[in-house]
Amino acid sequence: MKYTSQAVAKPYFIGAMGLFVAQVLFGLIMGLQYVIGDFLFPHIPFNVARMVHTNALIVWLLMGFMGSAYYLVPEEAETELHSPKLALILFWVFLIAAALTVIGYLAVPYATLARITGNDLLPTMGREFLEQPTITKIGIVIVALGFLYNLSMTFLKGRKTAINTVLMIGLWGLAIFFLFSFYNPHNLVKDKFYWWWVVHLWVEGVWELILGAILAFVLIKVTGVDREVIEKWLYVIITLALVSGMVGTGHHYFWIGAPEFWQWWGSVFSALEPVPFFAMTLFAFNMVNRRRREHPNRAATLWALGTGVMAFLGAGVWGFLHTLAPVNFYTHGTQITAAHGHMAFYGAYVMVVITMISYSMPLMRGRAANSNKAQVVEMWAFWLMTVAMVFITLFLTAAGILQVWLQRVSDTPLGFMATQDQISLFYWMREVAGVVFLIGVVTYLVSFFIKGEERAA
Amino acid sequence: MDTTINPPPATTDAEPHLHGDLAIWFFILAELMAFGVFFIAYAVTRAYNVEAFNAAQAGLDRNIGALNTILLITGSWGVVRSVQAARADRLVPAVRWMGVGLVCGLAFLVAKIFEYRAKFAAGLSMDTDTFHMFYFSLTFFHFMHVVLGVCILGILLLKLRRGGYGSHDVHGLETGAAYWHMVDLAWIVLFPLVYVMH
Numbered sequence: 001m002k003y004t005s006q007a008v009a010k011p012y013f014i015g016a017m018g019l020f021v022a023q024v025l026f027g028l029i030m031g032l033q034y035v036i037g038d039f040l041f042p043h044i045p046f047n048v049a050r051m052v053h054t055n056a057l058i059v060w061l062l063m064g065f066m067g068s069a070y071y072l073v074p075e076e077a078e079t080e081l082h083s084p085k086l087a088l089i090l091f092w093v094f095l096i097a098a099a100l101t102v103i104g105y106l107a108v109p110y111a112t113l114a115r116i117t118g119n120d121l122l123p124t125m126g127r128e129f130l131e132q133p134t135i136t137k138i139g140i141v142i143v144a145l146g147f148l149y150n151l152s153m154t155f156l157k158g159r160k161t162a163i164n165t166v167l168m169i170g171l172w173g174l175a176i177f178f179l180f181s182f183y184n185p186h187n188l189v190k191d192k193f194y195w196w197w198v199v200h201l202w203v204e205g206v207w208e209l210i211l212g213a214i215l216a217f218v219l220i221k222v223t224g225v226d227r228e229v230i231e232k233w234l235y236v237i238i239t240l241a242l243v244s245g246m247v248g249t250g251h252h253y254f255w256i257g258a259p260e261f262w263q264w265w266g267s268v269f270s271a272l273e274p275v276p277f278f279a280m281t282l283f284a285f286n287m288v289n290r291r292r293r294e295h296p297n298r299a300a301t302l303w304a305l306g307t308g309v310m311a312f313l314g315a316g317v318w319g320f321l322h323t324l325a326p327v328n329f330y331t332h333g334t335q336i337t338a339a340h341g342h343m344a345f346y347g348a349y350v351m352v353v354i355t356m357i358s359y360s361m362p363l364m365r366g367r368a369a370n371s372n373k374a375q376v377v378e379m380w381a382f383w384l385m386t387v388a389m390v391f392i393t394l395f396l397t398a399a400g401i402l403q404v405w406l407q408r409v410s411d412t413p414l415g416f417m418a419t420q421d422q423i424s425l426f427y428w429m430r431e432v433a434g435v436v437f438l439i440g441v442v443t444y445l446v447s448f449f450i451k452g453e454e455r456a457a
Numbered sequence: 458m459d460t461t462i463n464p465p466p467a468t469t470d471a472e473p474h475l476h477g478d479l480a481i482w483f484f485i486l487a488e489l490m491a492f493g494v495f496f497i498a499y500a501v502t503r504a505y506n507v508e509a510f511n512a513a514q515a516g517l518d519r520n521i522g523a524l525n526t527i528l529l530i531t532g533s534w535g536v537v538r539s540v541q542a543a544r545a546d547r548l549v550p551a552v553r554w555m556g557v558g559l560v561c562g563l564a565f566l567v568a569k570i571f572e573y574r575a576k577f578a579a580g581l582s583m584d585t586d587t588f589h590m591f592y593f594s595l596t597f598f599h600f601m602h603v604v605l606g607v608c609i610l611g612i613l614l615l616k617l618r619r620g621g622y623g624s625h626d627v628h629g630l631e632t633g634a635a636y637w638h639m640v641d642l643a644w645i646v647l648f649p650l651v652y653v654m655h
Contacts (some may be wrong), residue, residue, distance in 0.1 A: 236483045243487070249586045261583045261590045275487055 001363045003074045005081035005221070008088055010364050012067030015095050017445065019060035020350075024438050026053040031434050034220045038067070048105055053422035055105075057345060058129060058191040059098045062174075064353030065081050065210055066094075066147055069171060072361045073219050075334050077158025082150050097139040102134055123184055127195050130181045137181060144175040158390065162231035163213050166238055170209030177201045179394040189257035196252045204245040204315075204343075211352045212237050212280070215307060217318070218359045219284065222301045224292035225331045233283045234300035240276035240328070250272050251323050255332060263325035272315030277348075282444075284308035299378040302360035304387060307355055310347025318343050318393065330408050333422070336400035343393040346385075354444075370454025378447040384440030399426035477632035485639045488602070492643045495598065496650060498571070499591045508585060511590035511655045516579075521572045522652040523567050526644065532561030533641045536610070537633045543622045543630055555614045558637065562607040569600055595647055599640070606640040609633045 001007065019415040030049035032039050037046075072295070074081045081087060091179045104113045110131070119125045124134045148171060155168050192252065216234045220227060250266025284305050289438065295301065302412035322331040331337070362370050405418040414422065475482060490581030504508045542551035576593075585591045613633045616622060622630045 232478075232480050236480045239484060240487050243491075259584055261594060263592060264498060264594060268491065268498060271494055272487065272491055275490065279483070282653075 023056035079158035081152035117343030167213035173206030314347035339396035381444035388437035
């Protein structure tokens with residue numbers, strides 16, 4: 001750690017890990033509710049468990065991005081953070097707001113939550129992933145503005161590198177696109193457009209800039225490869241990501257009432273979306289093969305390589321599987337989508353945040369890398385989580401194929417719930433894989449507390 | 458007598474190598490993939506609707522299309538001559554030839570706008586039928602590339618005038634030129650595919 005103010009990243013990472021655990025626990029609860037419908041009913045109904053599962057994911061990834069940025073931007077800019085105090089205050093505001101929102105979800109029915117948080121004044125609730133009460137959304141905007149102010153001031157006074165520039169554009173984009181969540185037109189088609197401009201332009205647009213910048217930063221650190229080489233790759237990757245991802249938004253316009261040409265535009269451009277992810281995999285392996293030093297933190301290198309591979313598989317391959325309009329006509333909104341969502345979020349965004357945590361946490365705790373023993377445990381966690389996620393994805397894909405067949409292709413189609421009964425075996429297997437994933441998460445957390453011989457920073 | 462337009466510049470490396478920045482070649486590859494996927498989609502869809510496509514295609518203005526093809530090929534020629542002149546440190550012709558490329562690019566855009574105006578006036582749009590969906594999508598996607606290409610040529614022209622390129626450095630010039638040739642290449646496939654073949 002070069003600048004003391006980088007240490008503000010630590011509470012963000014700890015908070016992120018706490019929400020990660022909550023996310024996985026609620027995932028297991030709803031996974032079980034797929035097969036035992038009244039499990040924990042009426043205390044935690046399915047819709048609530050789902051909301052906590054997805055919202056916790058988004059909030060902890062945001063927290064992880066913020067922590068990563070607080071660590072990365074000062075080091076790249078070669079200057080202290082503009083205001084570490086503001087960063088810490090905003091952390092507590094964010095954490096408390098997130099906790100209150102989750103308590104709100106669990107304590108009262110959603111409609112009641114909407115009423116007591118004044119949703120009538122400015123209705124923004126009810127859209128998938130953006131279920132947060134309006135006041136929480138306003139809180140997110142305030143935290144994001146403070147965060148961007150703090151980092152932009154740091155960025156402006158220091159060295160301007162490609163990595164910092166790309167990261168800052170990504171973070172500003174993230175905040176700006178979130179503003180679409182405040183506009184909820186009555187026209188359902190329009191409503192879907194604005195919703196996707198948050199959801200899609202985040203994960204298949206500006207978040208990819210953040211991902212690319214963080215990965216490039218860690219790769220420079222662990223491989224010692226020339227900055228010029230890594231920056232050139234970064235530019236190529238983000239250009240490909242933005243071109244394919246922006247127009248690729250069209251794959252969400254297929255069946256929402258938009259003009260038919262979107263079936264072509266969406267298919268063609270989103271078919272190219274795997275390309276930047278493939279480039280990212282090549283990039284990561286290429287840089288590690290050309291490394292000029294043996295960094296003691298081998299676990300961080302493993303996470304970085306894993307990010308490339310799993311992002312390509314989850315976002316690239318599993319996305320492509322159902323992105324062409326004639327295929328999506330059948331697979332739309334089935335477990336195929338769930339399979340893609342799980343592996344893409346894990347492979348791209350969960351893993352890149354963990355890559356950054358894995359690289360920076362030892363440094364913030366005063367050592368170049370954790371002890372060998374701790375790293376071995378961390379690598380076990382990597383394989384447990386990653387293999388479990390591969391199986392979750394495969395089981396959901398199998399469930400999805402069967403679902404499409406029974407419910408939509410067959411000559412004697414079954415109803416939705418009758419189909420769910422038929423595919424329950426895969427849900428059970430997914431739940432087992434989910435338990436293994438939880439064991440992986442716990443193993444990961446345990447690795448932070450394992451002592452042993454350490455190397456000085 | 459040597460009939461080649463220009464002798465190869467003395468600075469040419471013995472080994473063949475990719476001119477321009479590696480990054481632009483990745484970008485060009487991705488661009489050609491996008492055009493390629495669109496072309497294949499067109500070809501496959503047409504194979505199932507040959508008659509409807511032929512009938513709709515008859516309404517296209519092939520003369521403007523042919524004019525635009527000549528403009529783009531001439532523009533590419535200008536850009537090639539400009540790069541060659543810059544390599545030989547002949548900056549005045551380098552600027553003039555780049556000007557030829559730029560004017561051809563702009564003329565392409567003007568001709569295309571007239572073509573679109575006629576189509577819109579006839580009440581045609583992307584929603585008219587599948588052929589016109591492809592016609593407008595492909596040509597507009599290409600149109601936007603020409604817009605970007607013209608901007609790039611403009612920047613190259615300004616830098617050439619300031620003496621920014623010469624035998625000491627043609628890297629940026631070759632990078633921009635490579636992009637322009639890609640725009641040209643895409644049109645050379647697009648024009649026969651959409652306007653002529655039936």
